[in-house]
Amino acid sequence: MSTDDRFDEAVRAQHARSLEHLSPRVRAQLQQRRRTALAGQARAASRGWRFALPLAAAAAVGAIVVGVQLRNPDSTTAPQVAATMPAPSVSARLAHVAAPANVDENTDYASLDESPDLYVWLASDGATLAME
Amino acid sequence: MLQRVTDEFATELLSAETAPSPEGGAATLDAFLDGIGPRAFRFAELGLRHREDALDAVQDAMLKMLGYRDRPAPEWTPLFWSILRSRVIDVQRRRTFRLRWLRPQMAHEDEDAIDWTEIAPSLHPGSDPARSHENREAYARIAAALAALPARQREAFTLRVLEQLDVATTARVMGCSEGSVKTHLFRARETLQAQLEEFR
Numbered sequence: 116m117s118t119d120d121r122f123d124e125a126v127r128a129q130h131a132r133s134l135e136h137l138s139p140r141v142r143a144q145l146q147q148r149r150r151t152a153l154a155g156q157a158r159a160a161s162r163g164w165r166f167a168l169p170l171a172a173a174a175a176v177g178a179i180v181v182g183v184q185l186r187n188p189d190s191t192t193a194p195q196v197a198a199t200m201p202a203p204s205v206s207a208r209l210a211h212v213a214a215p216a217n218v219d220e221n222t223d224y225a226s227l228d229e230s231p232d233l234y235v236w237l238a239s240d241g242a243t244l245a246m247e
Numbered sequence: 248m249l250q251r252v253t254d255e256f257a258t259e260l261l262s263a264e265t266a267p268s269p270e271g272g273a274a275t276l277d278a279f280l281d282g283i284g285p286r287a288f289r290f291a292e293l294g295l296r297h298r299e300d301a302l303d304a305v306q307d308a309m310l311k312m313l314g315y316r317d318r319p320a321p322e323w324t325p326l327f328w329s330i331l332r333s334r335v336i337d338v339q340r341r342r343t344f345r346l347r348w349l350r351p352q353m354a355h356e357d358e359d360a361i362d363w364t365e366i367a368p369s370l371h372p373g374s375d376p377a378r379s380h381e382n383r384e385a386y387a388r389i390a391a392a393l394a395a396l397p398a399r400q401r402e403a404f405t406l407r408v409l410e411q412l413d414v415a416t417t418a419r420v421m422g423c424s425e426g427s428v429k430t431h432l433f434r435a436r437e438t439l440q441a442q443l444e445e446f447r
Binding site for chain 1: 281284285286289302361362364365366379382383385386389408439440446
């Protein structure tokens with residue numbers, strides 16, 4: 116008997132032993148699947164794609180919701196407030212958001228709107244100002 | 248495409264002489280599938296290294312065999328191996344695509360260990376637990392070495408040596424020439440003997 120034949124025989128014997136040691140679970144599955152196949156029934160969808168349809172549906176619903184909100188950005192909770200209260204002016208918003216504690220809101224921020232120096236500067240000659 | 252190739256192989260196999268096999272004498276397709284089921288599972292397990300995928304592949308092959316129920320029983324064995332081999336390749340390709348594009352980090356996470364159960368001493372009083380454990384370790388080494396082979400070499404060795412198909416039938420099952428089968432088998436033996444010296 117050649118080396119190849121001895122090797123083949125040894126591996127074949129081990130493979131035969133492996134068939135005797137199949138787990139009861141696999142044996143039961145093989146029986147069940149054989150009966151299912153002989154009944155002409157295809158197996159259920161594979162595990163990897165089992166949740167594909169629900170996930171795709173959820174993703175589609177999410178995309179629709181986001182799309183609707185992007186098309187109509189004012190349709191959030193803001194309209195209820197806007198219906199009862201007028202929108203604050205720009206200066207009022209600035210005063211609310213950025214006013215430090217030690218600043219007089221009535222004088223300093225109002226001066227930004229009405230300072231005459233701005234109009235003087237706009238009307239002046241640029242060269243003259245540069246010389247000064 | 249794979250379906251058409253499988254059908255072509257099946258047609259070739261139906262016109263070919265077939266090797267005698269343990270399952271060839273089965274009177275009904277039910278008995279044939281019952282006898283070949285465990286061997287088919289081990290074949291698919293070696294190729295896929297995943298218990299559930301292997302069971303799925305075997306079930307698909309069994310379902311497809313229904314189309315050849317009326318063929319002579321000696322033709323069932325090569326037909327079945329041809330179908331199962333194609334099914335294993337199909338699952339491998341699908342899995343490769345899925346893992347590469349969707350879950351690259353999980354490419355090897357869901358590979359199972361080999362299926363093996365210890366025989367209870369109460370059921371088999373003569374069985375030796377230590378010996379059984381050695382057998383399990385030995386088969387695990389064989390399975391690991393086979394799984395590491397290129398697919399064609401693994402198929403050639405499994406069909407030719409473990410399933411004892413003749414060269415011509417193995418060539419038809421694998422869809423290649425007899426010379427290719429011999430080449431694949433030679434290289435497979437060479438690699439396996441280097442890795443499994445205890446079996447030489």
